[in-house]
Amino acid sequence: MKRILGFVAAGLIVLSGCSDFLDREPLSQISPVNGFNSESELRLYVRSFYDKMLPNADNEDNGFTSLYTETANNIVVNSLSPQIAGNRTVPVAGGGWDWTDLRNVNYFLQNYMRGNLDTTITYKYVAVAKFFRAYFYFSMVARFGDVPWYSKPIEVNDTASLNKKRDPRTLVMDSVVNDIDFAIAHLGSGKDVAEVTKWTALALKSRICLFEGTFRKYHDEFELKDADRFLQMxxxxxxxxxxxxxxxxxxxxxxxxxxxxxxxxxxxxDEIILARQYSANLQIFHNVNYYTTAPSFGKPGLEKSLVNSYLMKDGSRFTDKAGYDKMQFFDEMQNRDPRLAQTVRAPGYKRIDGNTVLPPSYAGTVTGYQLTKFVTAAANDALAKSPNPLPVFRYAEVLLNYAEAKAELGTITQADLDQSVKLLRDRVGMPNVDLAAVNAAPDNYLAAQYGHVSGANKGILLEIRRERRVELVMEGFMWNDLMRWKEGHLLAVQFKGAYFPGAGNYDLDGDGAADLAIYTATPPAIPNIQLLKLGTDVVLENGASGGNIIINGTIPKTFREDRDYLFPIPAQELLLNQSLKQNPNW
Structure with missing residues (x-):
């Protein structure tokens, strides 16, 4: 798939223990000899970082670095990746231990001054480079924990650096904060959805520090200090x-x-701070329409626990309603948080450019909750035909980062909620969260999922996690959220879909006509109806007695608390650099 943010001006040079290519210059026209002599050359080089280092619409190696195709326990597909199934193994090579992007950034930081340009010109590009180095190292620490900190490109004869041990996470994250603070201080304060600005850097800092602060707070097994310092930042x-x-x-x-x-x-x-942009005019597309409507990408759908987490429109809890766990699709969709009907096909759903009411298509979803977030007109349904931009940073995340950090610190007030969570609920006509009320009566349904939340702010922390999951679904956050909250066990829970009491004909949109038939032997002769054979096309918890749809029920899922919060270092890297030590229990 093609991308529009930037282009590669730097070479693809992989950093590994004894590579013959570590001392080569990036494969471009810019070098210490003939480059970095003008602002345009600085700009040319840093533009390469955008395309290479920002997340894109491809579902890449772990499903949480991409846009809209996240999995974790938010979106369910008809197969399980190794990290969701819990059967990851130590890779021979790859596995995310890739330092190419860092070398390209460090090459710039080592050579940008060769043109003897004034710092009033160079520092804004240095700031962009340090933004991306912070972004890179944040991703590496989130994945591996301790990693070697490199502040310059490594030459082939630099055996000390090539055989360096992993630096402590504490040192690396302090260095990340220094980089992002430099970026904040030297980037412009204008708005630009295609360029990193001061506001982008502040948004990244809030994301990084919230992750690190909560990781240190909840993962006492790593004995990391200064959780509150990061939460305050x-x-x-x-x-x-x-x-x-x-x-x-x-x-x-x-x-x-x-x-x-x-x-x-x-x-x-107004809301999006930085976006990855696509264009019909330039014939640069992504796949979200095809992903959500065709069976080729696993038929994604919302997981049942997420659907249950959406509040009622009046702000009350759906899971406090009698019989909520046996409500059928039409009934459970009534009077809910409007974001639910703007995320999946709810009763009355019409395509943006259409006039026909469409029920969920089970050809496009395994759970019955068919995704509509990011979906555009039906004309864009073919493979690689979606032209809409995808947010990388948006203001809603910043507001949620603010509220969560304040709640974790124990300093949150109703005024803090009024300038953060309230704004998200105002968008869809939902009442604001009441700090005193939720702390007085925390939600038992959420508390059963997030067992590490406790204390006087238990109620509001649970509500912020609800709000974050609902507001940011399909935007690639949930994996890292589960990792930092130490709630990886939720990946091993059986994933479920909509509830059906058994075989029969079902009116999904309430128009009086059946849209779906679940049958056991002979399909009913009803025109224009979706047909699912029980036990073959759809599996219910209790078989013929009904229950929620079960997805991938025959595939065992595990999550090892003593191992799986970090990824393993590839075996080849341990051989090339014997100073590296494997992550615990891999």
Whole structure:
């Protein structure tokens, strides 16, 4: 798939223990001899970072570095990746232990001054490079924990660096903070959805520091200190974006504002801070329409626990309703948080460019909750035909980072919620969260999932996690959220879909006509109806007695608390550099 953000000006040089290529210059026209003599050459080089280092619409090696194709326990498909199934093994090579992007950044930082340009010109490009180095190292630490810190490109004869041990996570993350602080200080304060700005750097800092602060708080097995220091930096960075006033939450009408934010063919600059952009004019596309409508990408759908987490429209809890766990599709979709009907095909759903009411298509979803977030007009349904931009950073995440950091610190107030979570709920006409009320009566349904949450702010922490899961679904956050909260056990829970009491004909959209038949022997002769054979096309928890749809029920799932919060270092790297030590229990 083609991409539009930037182009590769730097070479693809893989950093490994004894590579013959470590001392080569990046394969471009820019070198210490003939390059970095003008601002345009600096700009040319740093543009390469955008394309190579920002997440894109491809479902890459672990499913959480891509846009819209996240899995974790949010989106279920008809197969299980090794990290979701819990049967990962130590790879021979690859596995995310790739230092190419870092070398390209460090090459720039080592050579940008060769043109003797004034710092008023160079520092804004240095700031971009340090933004991307912080971004790179944050991803590496989230994946591997301790990693070697390199601040310059390594030459082939630099045996000390080539055989360096992993630096402590604490040192690496302090270095990351130094990089992102430099970026914040030297980037412009204008808005630009295609370029890194001060606001992008502050958003990244809030993301990084929230991850690190909560990881240190909940993972006492790693004996990491300064959790509150990172949480305070997260709150401060997010708070600076809020005070800056450059961004707002996009609003139109409650029944379509959330949908329109993601289906818009142009970037909604009120809310989106940085986006990966696509273009029908330039013939640069992604696959979200095809992903959500065709069976080729696993028929994705929302997982049942996420659907249950959406509140009622009046702010009350769906899971407090009697019999919620046996409600059929039409009934469970009534009077819910409007974001649910703007994320999946709910009763009354019509395509953006259509007039026909469409029920969920079981040809496109294994759970019955067919995704519509990011989906545009039906004309874009073919493979690689979706042209809408995909957000990399948006203001909604910053607001949630702010609220969560303050809640984890124990300093959150109703005023903090009023300038963060309330804005997200205002978009869809939902009542604000009441701090005193939720802390007085935490949600038992959420508490059963997030067993490490405790203390006086238990209720609000659970509500913020609910809000984060609902607001940011399909945007690639849930894997890292589960890892930092130490709630990886949720990946081993049986994934479920919609509830059916057994075989029969079902009216999914409430128009009086059956849309779906689940049969045991002979399919009913009803025109224009979806047919699912029980036990073959669809599996229910209790077989003929009904229950929730079970997905991948024959595949065992495990999550090892003593191992799986970090990924393994590839075996080849341990052989090349014997100073490296494998992560625990791999």
């Amino acid at each position: 997260a709150a401060d960075a997010a708070g600076e974006v809020i005070k800056g006033g450059a961004y707002t939450i996009y609003k139109s009408s409650p029944d379509k504002a959330y949908r329109d934010l993601f289906s818009s063919l142009s970037v909604v600059q």
